[in-house]
Amino acid sequence: QVQLQESGPALVKSSQTLSLTCTVNGGTIDANYYYWSWLRQPPGKKLEWMVAIAFSGSTFYDPSLKRRMSISRDTSLNQFTLHLRSVTPEDTAVYYCARALTPGTVDSDSKGQGTQVTVSS
Secondary structure: OOEEEEEOOOEEEOOOOEEEEEEEEOOOOOOOOOEEEEEEEOOOOOOEEEEEEEOOOOEEEOOOOHHHEEEEEEOOOOEEEEEEOOOOHHHOEEEEEEEEOOOOOOOOOEEOOOEEEEEEO
């Protein structure tokens, strides 16, 4: 059974870059035909999909966040990483990494426990 674990800072200052890493156990991130995503849920709002990297290495971005985001992976460590630049307090949320069969959706068959990130002004 695949397990995902998020890691990264709990507190980030405005204008800085937030970097979060997802470590995957029980499955490989280049295995057909999965997509590895980052999701987030701001306080009082719905869960939203942000970005995904496919088993092939192709990347998919939410258009509204694309200019501030990048995603990368390290297959040797079985990890993938989100970089979100120029953060503001509106980026405060619980961030999740997840595995899905398609990009662009919050639906997943496995998801990490989530990590709270607060952006201070």
